[in-house]
Amino acid sequence: MTKLDKAIHTPAPQSAREELESAVVRFAGDSGDGMQLTGGQFTQATALAGNDLATFPDFPAEIRAPAGTTFGVSSFQINFGARRIMTSGDSFDTLVAMNPAALKVESPNLKPGGLLIVDTGSFGERDLRKAGYDANPLEDGSLEKFRVIALDISAMTLEAVKPFGLSQKDALRCKNLWTLGFVYWLYGRSRQATQDWLQGKFAKRQDLADANIAALNAGHAMAETAELPDGVHGFHIAPAPIAAGTYRTVTGTQALAWGLLKGLELAGIEGLFASYPITPASPVLHVLAANQHLGVTTFQAEDEIAAVCAAIGASYAGSLGITSSSGPGIALKTEAIGLALSAELPLVIVNSQRGGPSTGLPTKTEQSDLYQAVFGRNADAPLVVLSTRSASDCFDVAIESVRLAVKYMTPVMLLTDGYIANAAEPWKIPDLDGYAPFPVSFHTEKEGFQPFLRDEKTLARVWAKPGTPGLEHRIGGIERGYDTGHISYDPDNHHKMTKVRAAKIDGIADDIPEQTVELGNTPGRLAVVGWGSTYGPIDRAVDNLRSQGHDVAHIHVRHIWPLPKNLGALLKGYDKVLVPEMNNGQLVTLIRAQYLIDAKGFNKVSGQPFKIAEIENAILAELEG
């Protein structure tokens, strides 16, 4: 643990540095250039410097795309500041381009006057040709609107690591650390945590640890002594006003996995996490597989269907079954989800949404599975659906998913997305003792037992698990009699059971918080209604426009089904409702259908998160319209 002190915040003379409220830095290079690692280290150093931050790792679907191509560019973006940071940033203040392909892909989003750091050592004729450049952009004046820092990073890295006798290949692999050192100086970050991390990572290869640290230090020294373009003296970004407490960085994947573990603990039961590898959901399996001492067993099934079926089997046997996938995999699980909700067994289904349909854009983010979650099954099959708005939010939403699943004996789908899964943000570690337990009680009473005995209030059926003497019973996917639980083909009974299943799920609206307004007045002129990972850009856009005097509010829905019971009345208090979504208009359809409100959609389906400016413009257009 590190205690913050003034020295960490101000490693360089503050007077010489330009004071900034926030900055967006994007590291871009070839897939093999280690940009994700570089970004991760910069994130940690920035968190330790006391800034608030948000990150956006953006990488290709190919594991090792051909070197030097534009489709092999891997990028990591971080927005950090002395104020609350809501998004990973619209455009960049600083772009690090490790090769021409990265420059080509990323420079359109570098602000005019922004700082552009390029490795001239990677701008050979062949590199340029592979990136599709006819002429060297460093020489043809096309980069004039930027402040260019062109350095032969490759050569300087080789020079810096010379004493350690590495192969040319290993030596060149240190250039991301050289670059990181350079950027550390620019933004006044401490190198200590990265040095410690390198020592740990290369504990068995001291030469590699030394070489990387030497490269880091050499880059740092170069920035400190080099003559930088006019007006660049390094930057200073004061710590953000952050609530007191112990913090760490967390990705949505981590927070979600840990939230599931906490949920199991609060329910007082073990869990089976059964899943089949799929991008971007697999890391949840990895995190839980490494934590099987905490009440979960993990099972990598032979396919998506087996994963959900094994999870349901576990729930039947008295554990909580949890499965996880992304859109195409969820589609395969659909039939089994129908079984879980008709047999009334608890199940948590994590859906890390990605670009679709079909294989779509596996590594890009989208929130286009709302229809699939709410409607995507045969017959009348209501499913509880929750969504997460940010990486840290995943912890609490995972707990809530477990609570609803076991309390109502029903499957719950948790919608997160590829952006949230990979994005990191500072997280105030919660007080784990502060959560109210919701212990499961298994049915044991033989007298009057039948498997579909219901709680009068929640309508949840009893959970009678195998191993309980005297409660032997059979359940399945065939309709069962309301009074006996036995197979029933009686028409009236089927009608009744369909209604009861719907009423049980509808009733959950009484057990979830009422919808609140994040920002702004109610009633009012315009409500911007979002869900999921659009939280950050919507909130900042609404905040910006409110400070300009516009009557606009931000409402962010967590419970997608059932919807909060006051949502309809709340929305009717606004003249206009705008629903920005990273899909072709799904929540907006649900809202229109449920409340007969003339809500308008604002849609972006590019695989990239919304920019604040895009939402601001949409709001202004709607206000004027």
Add this chain to the structure above:
Amino acid sequence: MNEAAPIAKRTAKDYATDQEVRWCPGCGDYAILRAVLKTLADIEADPAETVFVSGIGCAARFPYYVETYGFHTIHGRAPAFATGIKLANPKLDVWVVGGDGDMLSIGGNHLMHVLRRNVDVQVLLFNNEIYGLTKGQYSPTSRVGTRSPSTPLGSVDAPVSACLYALGAGARFVARGIDSQQKLLPETLKRAHAHKGASFVEIFQNCIVYNDGVFDAFTAKSVAAAMQINCEHGKPLLFADGTKGLRLKPDTLALEVVEVGADGAEAAGVLVHDETNLALAQLLCAMEPPTMPTAVGVIYCNPARSYDEGVHAIKEDAKKRARGDLKAVLQGGHTWTVEP
């Protein structure tokens, strides 16, 4: 102190539910149900600790008729449900029941994996070489030329051999039975139950409505002795009342039928059944009428650690080596404190 009255030993009848059985009159499933109920009584199964899991199909109605826990799931996936049940509670005694369509067509993948993982369950595959519940279409075990509503001109595709598939998938217990063999079948099922790990039992089951008599070439009373060979570990592979035996052809890796004379089986070169021999098991499973008898009984049994046992051992080990609780995980890695 009150002493609990000793529970009278349960009979086969005590394992039957009060539900009306809904198979067609004369269906082979009745006989298999009878054999299973007898097996449960013989092994003194605890109904509370026993679970029958099935997919979809005629055979998959099975759990409704057994007075234990039961889960009638979805088409083809019973092995996956059973795996989840065993991972959640390894103490449960789990039986998986399904037909040839359920287990070899839509669920072929799950059957392969439950077997190769060696999950400690009994898999009973009722093979009638036809789709019954959907009214008579040909199945993946139907022989070439099978005429059915979906193949009125005769089926073209080659069938799969259930037992060879199981062996290929890495099953460590493979046995065969016949619905009508009320003496032999419970003995085979008891062996399957006693085996730790996945036990696979193919049961030839006559579908009286859509495929009546399809196994007559070896099950008809008149030919049964001549066309069935009951495999018993350590005993010579004899059939036809001991007048014939199986021998390894000297020059090829194949079995042949030999007449056993007065000098006995050994003199005739008849093989002694070794149920741990995978190559022999494959040869036995591949035998088909009319040239060869059909092998029944325990064909292969070669135990290894079960999946559920392995998973739980790893988990216990992880618990022992764990460095702390969830709090420790959250505090692990880099943390920093913001002072008030």
